[in-house]
């Protein structure tokens with residue numbers, strides 16, 4: 001199949017959900033998903049916390065807020081229809097001191113504005129829900145859930161193949177040439193052609209946008225998030241999900257406890273600059289990519305503005321005791337000996353030249369291409385709605 005209607009670059013959850021929505025709404029169109037790894041969901045999608053976010057954190061009216069709400073419902077429906085394990089377990093966001101109460105209250109108001117099923121709870125109710133969590137007050141978000149996004153991706157890929165569409169792994173896209181009638185796509189398996197292309201390349205979405213001749217206006221800065229797994233003997237310290245009150249200056253939610261769908265409890269992630277876009281270990285270094293981050297004016301401004309926070313995150317990355325101390329603010333009984341290093345994830349965070357971290361999802365289009373330039377958390381939760389939004393954009397051009 002050298003020529004198809006739509007090529008989707010990237011077999012993460014955003015690419016697969018887009019292809020799935022496209023097949024659903026335009027079953028006569030031919031679709032080909034191209035993924036450079038040997039299997040789907042090997043990057044952000046396969047290395048995340050597996051949380052079905054309810055949508056409490058996001059600015060009302062933003063793409064994040066709207067697609068998180070509708071996407072979560074769609075994801076639950078998808079899991080139910082296909083028998084995929086998921087659970088609505090609820091979560092608590094905990095103020096550990098009086099100084100955090102105003103921010104907790106603001107978050108609660110935001111959640112209400114977004115239509116999230118949540119309530120303010122006192123220390124006693126918190127203790128009933130999470131007996132080992134410390135805190136003076138909390139928000140109980142009843143409708144938060146957990147899922148395995150890798151399984152969701154395997155199912156999406158299987159459904160696409162069953163419908164006769166292509167999902168090719170081990171094929172790397174290296175360039176594009178958009179003409180009046182089509183897009184020529186250069187790949188490691190030779191040139192392919194499509195009438196339309198969607199770029200869902202996650203950590204490399206800016207590179208691919210540039211390869212298509214577009215100035216993305218942002219650069220992806222990779223932030224590694226490290227996790228620890230809680231020893232099964234101590235897993236009872238967390239029943240569901242225990243989160244801190246996030247610092248509104250940063251897009252990250254702070255280290256939290258997550259009971260995964262497998263039953264394991266993980267804690268993390270922190271956020272440190274990764275020395276490679278797919279650098280899952282401290283020792284992974286890709287010199288060109290590191291230089292690309294370190295010489296980007298946007299990153300330098302970001303680092304200058306938040307150096308104290310960045311240094312703290314680095315310190316916690318190299319010092320387990322410091323990481324554990326952050327966790328003990330939420331669950332004081334947890335001990336370093338109960339925590340074992342677990343696989344890390346790397347977030348693709350789009351940063352503007354002025355050092356601003358793009359908060360909302362960002363999508364850019366040309367006549368024949370759609371580029372997803374910023375799809376950080378909660379994009380996995382929201383993926384089926386992001387996919388629908390992308391298909392709407394494509395439909396205008398069909």
Ligand SMILES: Cc1cc2nc3c(=O)[nH]c(=O)nc-3n(C[C@H](O)[C@H](O)[C@H](O)COP(=O)(O)OP(=O)(O)OC[C@H]3O[C@@H](n4cnc5c(N)ncnc54)[C@H](O)[C@@H]3O)c2cc1C
Pocket residue numbers: 009010011012013014015034035036037040041042043044045046047048049050051052053171172173174200201202203204208225269344345346347348375376377378379380381382
């Ligand atoms: C540590 C961490 C925790 C998170 N927790 C949550 C959570 O609990 N809930 C939630 O909703 N979200 C969470 N997120 C966010 C969520 O995982 C991402 O928003 C989502 O997975 C993004 O999906 P994606 O398809 O855009 O990117 P990816 O999953 O990274 O997929 C992009 C794909 O494109 C491929 N690709 C790149 N370049 C090329 C190329 N040149 N040719 C072919 N293929 C290419 C890559 O190999 C990759 O498979 C978390 C993210 C991280 C990192």
